[in-house]
Amino acid sequence: MRLTTKQRATWAALAGLMAVLPLQAADLTLTQFRVRGPAGGNDEFVEVQNTGTAALDVSGYKLNASNSAGTTGTRFTFPAGTSVAPGCFLLLANTAASGYSGSVTPDLKYSTGVTDDGGLALLNSSGTVIDQVGLSTGSAYKLGTPLTTLGSTNADQGYGRKTNAAGFPQSSGDNSADWVKVAPTAPRASTSPCVAQGPSLSIADATVSLRNGDDVSMLFTVTLSQPVTTDVTVHATTADDTATVAAGDYDAVDTTLTIPAGGNSSTLNVTVHGAKAAGPDKAFRVNLSDATGNVTLAKSTAVGAILNEIPVAAEIWQVTGTGQVSPLVGKRVATHGNIVTAVGPAGFTIQTPDARADADPLTSNGIYVFTSTAPTVKSGDVVDVEATVDNYFNLPELKNATITTSMHGAMLPKAVVFGNSTPSLDPNALSCGATNYQCYVGMRVSIDNGMITTGNLRFSNEPFAEVYITANGTRSLRKPGVRYTVPVPDGVNLPNWSGNPEVFKMNTADFGAVPA
Template sequence: MLGKLKRRGLRLAFVGIVASCFAAQAADLSVSQFRVRGPAGGNDEFVELFNAGATTLDLAGFRLNASNASGTTGTRLTFPAGTAIKPGCYLLLANGASGGYAGSVAADLKYATGITDDGGLAVLDAGGTVLDQVGLSSGSAYKAGTPLVSLGSSNVDQGYARRQNAAGVPQNSGDNAADFVKVAPTSPHNSASSCVAQAAALSIADASATVRGAGDVAMTFTVTLNQPAPEGGVSVHAATRDDTAKAGTDYEAVDTTLTIASGQTQAQLSVTVHGRTTPSEDKTFLVELGDASGGVALADASAIGAILYDIPVTAEIWQITGHDAVSPLLGKSVLTSGNVVTAVGPQGFTMQTPDARADADPLTSNGIYVYTGAAPTVTVGDVVDVAARVTDYYHMAELKDATVTATAHGAALPQAIVFDESTPSPDPARLSCGTTNFQCFMSMRVKIAHGMINTGNKRFSNEPYAEVSITANGRRSLRERGVEFGVPVPDGVSLPNWDGNPEVFKMNAADFGVVPAATPFNAGTTFSAEGVIAYDFGAYTFIPTSLKVRQAATMPRAVTPVPPLTLRVGAFNVERFCDSTFDTVYTCSGGSKEPSADEVALKTRRLSSYIGGVLKLPDVISLEEVETLELLQGLAKQLGDDYPVKYDAYLLPGHDPSGIDVGFLVRHDRVRVLSVEQLAADETWNDNGQSAYVHDHPPLLLTAQAGLMRFKVIAVHLKARQNVDDATAAAVRDRQKRFLQAKSIATQVQSLQRAEPLTPLLVVGDFNAYQFSDGWADLVGLIAGRYQDSENLLKLDAPNIVRPALWNAVETVPENDRYSYLYTENFGEIQGYTKAGSGNPGRTVPTVQVLDHALLNLPARLRFLRMQYGRADIDAPAQTEADAAQAADWTRAIGVSDHDGFVVDLVDPLIPPLRH
């Protein structure tokens, strides 16, 4: 029996189509004309709705949804209260965004986000049922039958309109290709347009009946006349016809004449559906109208009768969950007995098959969630029988409408799955659950001995300390060597793809009450736990039933104090340290306005706390993204007010259109500055036919002396890599510019090494590149003299510029601490992660990475003591960052930037003693 039932993968689609037909015919609402691009561009679009019924339709709360060609959907418009369409009349919806609808017929309602050229659209009622839908590609989530052909990206006035049927109303057969015809130009109608005088026409609506046992049930069809019947009434012939359901076996055939009495608009036809006691595939038959009297037209002369069999199936949990994301018993009633409650939440519980009855298939889950809608009455260890209906929650099978009977208490819990180095799999080519890494563990007990929290808590409007990102292998989610996951490795590049860290997942620690709802977690915290795997907002989630913090990461986490006889050099990207004057091509802040004077003063105090409290007052610190020398001087003064030190500020303007530059703060009680100069500031390149500066932020060279040691520091800030992994012209351009910047700096480094080979030299700052190649251009390796053409798309085609090579001090930092920036990679709807709406972004992987480096020449390396990153930005919960800004002590540093700064200590026996 179950083998047959497992073949019901199409049931959901079938039931959805039938439900859609019911709603659409009941409401008589259809998309009668639309275009998704017009003369004014991609936003010059409209959707015209038509009411083919005999009564006014109240559309309050209805929605216009859209889909792209990948099936990602979203709501474009929710109809406000008071929205209605009279019989035979129209409603015009149009895009009101920039470059939007430019037609002469005014829109009744406007939306602000466009519909893609190869996507689709749908109208949903207030309950979310699809009433009508049109697709422009097979990949669209919205379509009926064969989708339409996209009209492309030409900005011309063309669209699609529905054909009219014999009754003169829009044809809606359930097949887009048959129902629509291309129109050019379009001719939209709005609520002020003339309504269509409705000729008398009859329609029959689809119907369904649910069989739950041996008793017969009645299925009632409604035949509707779109205007009151004339004197003498209207008659029409109605007869059933077999489809997958057979007359005499599944239902009783009907062949009769129906009459709609004078002044009335409806008649009903009842068909007897036979009961049964064994499960069955759902079946359908047809009812067809003909021979209407009085010249009345037939608008919709055929209806589907759907027999939905809901006879409870006795099944084990693993038979309910099946191999795939969607249950093979979806929509069915089931009986599953003798399972053990493993976790209890506020609105449901998980239960699992006892070990003795568990199946041997590793790709099916032996656990399932029972949704109760209120606090369950069971406890962990109860043995329960459950009668319920199988539903789907974002690719997680669950049981609803449950009747739960506890038959025993205190049972041993099923053995937990151990999550460790190999489970979940770190290899995307060998995922733990076949095509996913977590689906086969859904709602099952899981044990984690060496958990690592990778991000501080997210913050939601109703949850200040929400989910965190975790791994079970004790390692941070680090960006690793190779080309971006999912991006084809370019020809001529010998690197693999970075694996995308498939072992990363979420933890919602408070969901089952293990910790209070407002419990913060800092990234870097280690833990052990037991719990269950769940699915939440499109992503796999661990919900603990017990949790022990093994080592709590503090926040902030400062570097160690400066050791005696040591020179400390640091670098810190301060994230757009701007003044309050808008005097650049773009806002320095990157937002819509510059900060206020009070906001500048607050950021200055917070940066002082970071440099003084977290980085422990470096002797020399490179600061990236500072707008003016005056700001840097203000920060130097603030540091002097907050700490017993005296800094001098150095900054030379560059070429960034938003005004951000690189600069230095230098402690003049410990270091004597000999010179500060820009390198290659006026170097240019051919930027798509225009001469442009190579360096937006020219490298800044500091030559100084500490004790008897003369040393040099180059502060760098290379172009950001936001476009680098894309296959676009902008990416090609940005990769080339970054490559030229690195070559230029390498040339300057080599010149300095050649002139003063015994002088310690450090190249520090925000390289916007990793400590290994990303497959396009290894900027760090190029500047260090360690570039390998075989690992990069852009070739040096010559020996390395820098010889002897520089050394990256990052190599000495413990692996789990090798990061200075957090970036969330979005890999879309893969590996069981969904992208069903704006709240479900697909597989998003928070990844920590090194962008801020310290390269040392041999004389500097011989003096090297240690490199450390200060922690106050990346690892904090979002709410902690928001609260910290107003702190009265050094913790105000938390969240002041999107980078963490670092320090490098060099031994200098003759440096002046520290002043405390």
């Protein structure tokens, strides 16, 4: 069942691209930052630049941060109406206690700091990461080799992005190659001089999807920032990355492109070979060099992302896996002959028939299929589903689904019995290994002796209440002991409180559990 009925958050569908799409560049770029300054850990700033040739509306863009353990959070959301002129900057600064101490007035302010060994990312209004830099291998945000943390010394030092011959930020897809330590820092804001926008060439990234063995054309557009009175030529060559010519992924190209006088663009066509089986996403690069016509190269490298969207045949338990993130997250999968067990207003759950169920107690045999609108299937239908695996608040689910019903009225899979020992009462021996409930997500359960442990909980304007319950028929009042996870002090003859891992929430509105 769904764990919440609240409005779904916008979630970036990046995981399936692995290291491919994060290489791709965007016009808004991180150019300088400091995560600790003379005043301490909150004395920090982030500088961004519009590297495009037109004004950029950044309404709804986000500045996110990660710690060294990969935990992420949003530090700032750009307000509606925020725009950055071409070549110009915005300065974001932390204004919490002992915060930003620089002399350049920031344009925007945030109040939650970034750890010394974490990372930063810019997300566009769709939630897609468009630029990122890391200060440790554990950061969720990084490209290639991360930078080295500058430690906990309170000093005016940070990192600045290298620039190319056109004065634009270098973007090779490797943090260690693109950034350099700066001390003292010199942040720039909207009042700072913008980078001169002389005639320059840029090549845009490109993406193709493979769904069968047919070859496809990948088109790269080379754009001149402004027309000039003479012909402009530039040399373009492909270079292997995770996709290689030797493996038959694509055909190498080594050619010269021409933009006629007065024109503004040219196109490079690369043939990408189809695939006959599911596999990893891959990428190659296109490099520009030797431009003529008195123009500079603003963005000389593009990434060609090859997305393998041939579905992987998988049972539900292979999709869910044993962790909180599916081993197939981001991939297209096909799972056949599963039974619809519950239908909600925006999706439904399916479960493996008992005869095919996985014997591994750490994997779930159920999963939620998100349809966004009311589904047409009914409980007891046997369905084939082709869909993309998503991770929704650490819950595997299927989205963008194609659904085929093969029969109706099938017997529902046997429910997991929640009772005296399931879910586990012992935090050191949880039912699902690292968690107490992950291996039951999307599955049918039955509770014969439950106990409501709270009053009705209401949130916002939702018409239904939520309650916390136990399945063993006992109240879950805190038992004697030292607070959960706090070490018992020497000389104190008390146990640690268990934290009541057996308590879980029931949403009475999910799947029509109570009438409207």
